[in-house]
Amino acid sequence: MKNSAGIVFRSIILILIGITIGFFISDNNINNHNIGFTIGSSDKITKVLNLVKNNYVDSVNVDSLQGVTVNNLLQGLDPHSLYLQPQRAQYINENLEGGFTGIGLEYQLLRDTLVITTVYPDGPAATAGLVAGDKIIKVNQKKFSGKRITAEHVNDIFRGESGSDIVLSVLTPASSAIKAYHIKRGRVNLSSIDAAYMVTPDIGYIKISKFAITTDPDFRTAISKLKTLGLKKLVLDIRENGGGYLNAATALADEFLRKNKLIVYTKGDHEERKDYFSTDSGTFQDGKLAVIIDEYSASASEILAGALQDLDRAIIVGRRSFGKGLVQQQFSFPDGSAVNLTVARYYTPSGRSIQKSYKDGIETYHNEIAERMRKGEFFSAQSNLNDSVFKGASPYHTISGKKVFSGGGIMPDVFVPQDSTANTYLVQQLNSRQVFTAYVIDNLQPQLNKFTTAEEFIKQYTVSDDELDRFILYASQTIKEIDSHDLLISKPTIKTMLKAYAAHFKWGNDAYFEAINSTDITLQKAIAAVN
Numbered sequence: 422m423k424n425s426a427g428i429v430f431r432s433i434i435l436i437l438i439g440i441t442i443g444f445f446i447s448d449n450n451i452n453n454h455n456i457g458f459t460i461g462s463s464d465k466i467t468k469v470l471n472l473v474k475n476n477y478v479d480s481v482n483v484d485s486l487q488g489v490t491v492n493n494l495l496q497g498l499d500p501h502s503l504y505l506q507p508q509r510a511q512y513i514n515e516n517l518e519g520g521f522t523g524i525g526l527e528y529q530l531l532r533d534t535l536v537i538t539t540v541y542p543d544g545p546a547a548t549a550g551l552v553a554g555d556k557i558i559k560v561n562q563k564k565f566s567g568k569r570i571t572a573e574h575v576n577d578i579f580r581g582e583s584g585s586d587i588v589l590s591v592l593t594p595a596s597s598a599i600k601a602y603h604i605k606r607g608r609v610n611l612s613s614i615d616a617a618y619m620v621t622p623d624i625g626y627i628k629i630s631k632f633a634i635t636t637d638p639d640f641r642t643a644i645s646k647l648k649t650l651g652l653k654k655l656v657l658d659i660r661e662n663g664g665g666y667l668n669a670a671t672a673l674a675d676e677f678l679r680k681n682k683l684i685v686y687t688k689g690d691h692e693e694r695k696d697y698f699s700t701d702s703g704t705f706q707d708g709k710l711a712v713i714i715d716e717y718s719a720s721a722s723e724i725l726a727g728a729l730q731d732l733d734r735a736i737i738v739g740r741r742s743f744g745k746g747l748v749q750q751q752f753s754f755p756d757g758s759a760v761n762l763t764v765a766r767y768y769t770p771s772g773r774s775i776q777k778s779y780k781d782g783i784e785t786y787h788n789e790i791a792e793r794m795r796k797g798e799f800f801s802a803q804s805n806l807n808d809s810v811f812k813g814a815s816p817y818h819t820i821s822g823k824k825v826f827s828g829g830g831i832m833p834d835v836f837v838p839q840d841s842t843a844n845t846y847l848v849q850q851l852n853s854r855q856v857f858t859a860y861v862i863d864n865l866q867p868q869l870n871k872f873t874t875a876e877e878f879i880k881q882y883t884v885s886d887d888e889l890d891r892f893i894l895y896a897s898q899t900i901k902e903i904d905s906h907d908l909l910i911s912k913p914t915i916k917t918m919l920k921a922y923a924a925h926f927k928w929g930n931d932a933y934f935e936a937i938n939s940t941d942i943t944l945q946k947a948i949a950a951v952n
Contacts, residue, residue, distance in 0.1 A: 466490060488758065499763050500779050500786045501747050507757030514751075516611065517665050519635035523580045524587065525609035526551065529858050534558075534566045535575065536862055538926060544609045549602045551591065553926050554866060558599055559590035581606045594866055610635075613669075616934035617643035624948055625652040628934055629673075632665030632721035637672040644676070644704050654709040654951040656944065660739065664720025667697075667748060667767070674728045676703040677710060677735070682770070684728045687748050689765035709951040710735040713943055714831060716790050716799070719743035726831045727769035733821045736950040737833040739943055741798065741805050743790070744830035746776030771817045773827035802836035835950055837943040843914045847900075847907035851915070856896045857922040864895070865923050875928035879935055882923075884916040892919060913940065 470490070474483045492504035505513065515521045525544020528535050535557045540547045559565050560578055581587070589602045613636035615628040625647035629636065644652070664670075667687070674684045680701030688694040712735045714726050723742050729735035746768075749761040766774050779786040798804040805811065808829065817825045826832050851857060861869075872878040884892075889912065897903060908915075917940050925933035938944050 491760065495760065495762070496783050499747060500783050501745065501749055501761070502763045503761050505759045505761065510751075510753070510757060510759040517631060517633040519613075519633050520608055520610045521580070522583045522606055523609050524604050524606055526579075528557075528575065529855050529862070530570060531859050531862060533570065535570065538858055538862075539929070541609055545604050545607045549604045551589070551602060552593075554594040554862065556592040557589050558592050559588075561588050562590070565590075579606075583607055613639045614643050616931045617647060618931050618935055619647060619650050619652065620656065620938070620944070620948060623651055623653040624656060624951060625650075625654070626656045626658065626934075626938070626944070628658040628660075629662055631662060632667075632669035632673070632725075634666065634669065636665070636669040637676070640673055640676060641704055652708070655705060656711045656713065656947045656951065657735075658713045658944070658947075659718050659722045659725065660713055660715040660943075661717045662719075662722040663717065663743075664722055664745070667721060667724065670721035670724040671697040674725050675699045676705055677729060678703055678732065679706055682732055685724050685767050685769060687765040687767045689748075689763075692765040695765075711947040711950045712737050713947050714739045714742045714833060716740055716743060716793065716830075718831075719745045723775055723831050724767060724769075727773065727775060730825060730831060730834070731770040731773070731817075731819050733819050733823070736835060736947075737831060738835040738947040738950055739833050739837055740839065741793075741832050742775070742830040744775055744777030744828075746774045771819065771825060773817050773825065775827055775830055777829045799839040800841070801838065805832060805836070835946055837946050840914075840942065842910045845904075845907040845911045845914075847904055848911050848914055848918070850900050851896060851918075854899055856899055857918055858926065859899075860892055860895050860919065861923045861926045864891070865926075869923060869927045872927075875924060875932035875935070878924060878927070879920075879932065879939075882920060884919050888919075889916055 470483055470487055473481055473486065488504050488506060495502040495504060523544075524546045525541035526537050526546045527539035527541075529538050530536075537546075537551060537553055537555045537557070539553060540551050557565055565578075579587070583606055585606050587604050587606060589604060590599050591602055592599050611633070613629055613631050613633050615630045617625070617627045620626045625644070627640065627643050627647070629640070644655075647655075667685075671684045678684070678699035680699060682699040684697045684699060686694055686696045710729070712726050712729055714722065714737060718726065718739075719742065723745065726735075726737055726742060730737050746766055747763045748765040748767055750764045751759050751761050753759040766776060768774050777786075777789060793799065796804055796808075798808070811826050811829065811832070815824050815826050817827055819825055823834075868882070869878070872882065892915070893903065893908065917937060921933050921936035924936045
């Protein structure tokens with residue numbers, strides 16, 4: 422689904438799920454280590470599990486219990502050493518390896534019917550001719566609707582061996598006739614780039630959702646396209662980017678740096694120091710650069726932002742980043758499960774470790790973002806500096822002598838407070854319950870068909886007050902109690918998001934972000950920073 426497409430106003434829970442992906446991975450994960458899970462018979466953990474299996478009063482899934490036991494052990498070490506069940510490990514690795522085997526579409530279950538909302542370019546579904554708005558009525562001649570359809574069930578049906586066949590019976594918006602599509606499952610590519618377009622005649626905008634194997638080539642393709650459109654300066658948006666492969670972050674940093682600049686170094690008790698240097702092969706070494714971060718920019722995102730800040734290569738705009746400075750290595754088991762074990766810390770070029778403290782336990786660690794909000798850090802730059810981590814003198818400076826901080830994330834050069842009207846509980850509900858896309862499917866397709874291009878739609882279409890009223894009435898069928906105060910202050914945001922979802926439905930991610938960013942103060946600050 423669009424989760425890694427990076428919806429700006431998604432619910433906090435969904436954001437954290439996306440971020441977790443970045444917490445799990447390191448550069449060494451590309452070549453996974455395999456280790457057996459059987460522990461010697463003298464080991465206490467094995468003995469206890471065997472006692473439970475053979476003697477406990479009730480039936481127990483020992484395999485599941487084993488995973489919980491291992492995870493509890495790892496979580497006692499640090500917040501990012503984790504045990505992954507096979508399905509979770511597969512999802513994370515596929516997401517960062519640039520693709521999967523399937524048919525390549527996103528969907529929404531609307532009134533127990535699967536409606537296609539996005540078709541991935543060049544995937545099997547796109548090749549077959551499926552488009553957004555199509556309704557899948559049957560799969561392999563069997564009815565495919567009803568309350569029993571779940572995301573897991575859809576995933577099991579659409580995934581499969583490369584080259585295997587699936588037949589979809591589809592009802593299109595423009596016809597009442599059902600058409601059968603014979604599709605061969607195949608490779609579906611997942612880009613790291615959510616959007617790449619020009620925000621002014623000479624300033625480009627690129628949003629990156631993760632640091633995967635394909636991130637650097639994806640970036641090179643995007644920057645090349647924008648250069649043909651007149652790009653001289655760049656805004657790089659890594660908000661809500663939870664990270665990924667360390668090597669992907671260093672490769673992207675290399676795109677902006679001259680030769681032999683230290684990007685980052687890693688070391689641990691069992692890992693010798695390893696330095697990562699730029700190579701002078703970058704595609705954007707000279708133009709002005711701003712990087713947008715927020716409290717959900719983590720891990721590899723912080724490696725990139727920290728390097729470009731320390732080397733005075735970019736202006737960092739937004740809010741303090743997450744503060745994850747630990748490197749994990751993945752060890753996989755024969756059953757497909759895996760352990761991500763912290764093996765090193767990383768340090769920015771000035772020597773900073775930006776890992777926030779976890780001495781008060783896992784729960785406190787994961788509640789730290791909420792605590793920042795409670796203390797007002799999302800709304801005041803000074804509130805950040807009042808944190809005990811940042812009080813007093815700092816031994817760390819950029820090349821030009823500007824003071825920078827360690828121990829709690831990357832502090833931006835230009836602070837931009839959170840827009841409280843854009844993240845009300847009502848907006849979160851509308852997002853999480855997919856009301857925007859549902860309304861587009863049910864009501865806006867005729868209006869969308871009046872526009873031939875995304876550019877024409879974005880310039881000419883506005884959500885009227887009457888349209889907003891119709892949307893709220895529609896939403897009330899799903900959200901029974903709509904807070905009047907939330908509605909009053911969030912009306913401009915809801916209008917913007919409705920337009921953005923409509924743009925995405927017809928024209929994809931670039932159109933979505935171009936619409937959603939039209940009222941984004943943080944982007945405006947970043948544009949001002951490079952002008």
